[in-house]
Amino acid sequence: MIKRKKASFPKPLADFVGAAVDPVLAKQGFGQSSLILHWDDIVGQRLAECCEPIKLQWPPRPRERAPDAAVEPATLVLRVIGAMAIEVQHMAPLILERVNAHLGWRAVGRLAIRQGPLERAAGPALVAPPDPEAVAEARLATEGIDDEGLRKALVLLGARAIRGRAGSV
Numbered sequence: 001m002i003k004r005k006k007a008s009f010p011k012p013l014a015d016f017v018g019a020a021v022d023p024v025l026a027k028q029g030f031g032q033s034s035l036i037l038h039w040d041d042i043v044g045q046r047l048a049e050c051c052e053p054i055k056l057q058w059p060p061r062p063r064e065r066a067p068d069a070a071v072e073p074a075t076l077v078l079r080v081i082g083a084m085a086i087e088v089q090h091m092a093p094l095i096l097e098r099v100n101a102h103l104g105w106r107a108v109g110r111l112a113i114r115q116g117p118l119e120r121a122a123g124p125a126l127v128a129p130p131d132p133e134a135v136a137e138a139r140l141a142t143e144g145i146d147d148e149g150l151r152k153a154l155v156l157l158g159a160r161a162i163r164g165r166a167g168s169v
Contacts, residue, residue, distance in 0.1 A: 138155045
């Protein structure tokens, strides 16, 4: 009987990031990396640009706690750009609601704000505008599309695809 090797398919790097950073984040009180990795999606782009989670501080648990006693919620410590601290403080109930919805239970009961610069990159990398010739070619290809918004998006996508094709030749 001949044994066949299992096909090995490449996996996205993102599949490995969570498992690699979970032990480091656990030291900061985070049970999982998703709160850090998906912060933009949880609180929204506007808030994510001015604050980031540093750690979860869990209250000490008494030694003789009843098994059916409720778990005390944690405090989420956020680093906030100085000028936005008051705004984030006013948005605290919304942030808590979104974080707890993401985690699936009332894990976080309050926010603690620490002012300072964010450690993340300042913003997304800039992408060069598409070549005018590629834009013209993409416009010709999308002439039959009636929806203006869809046509603009397809022209931009097509121009970038054409530019990529021309660059690889």
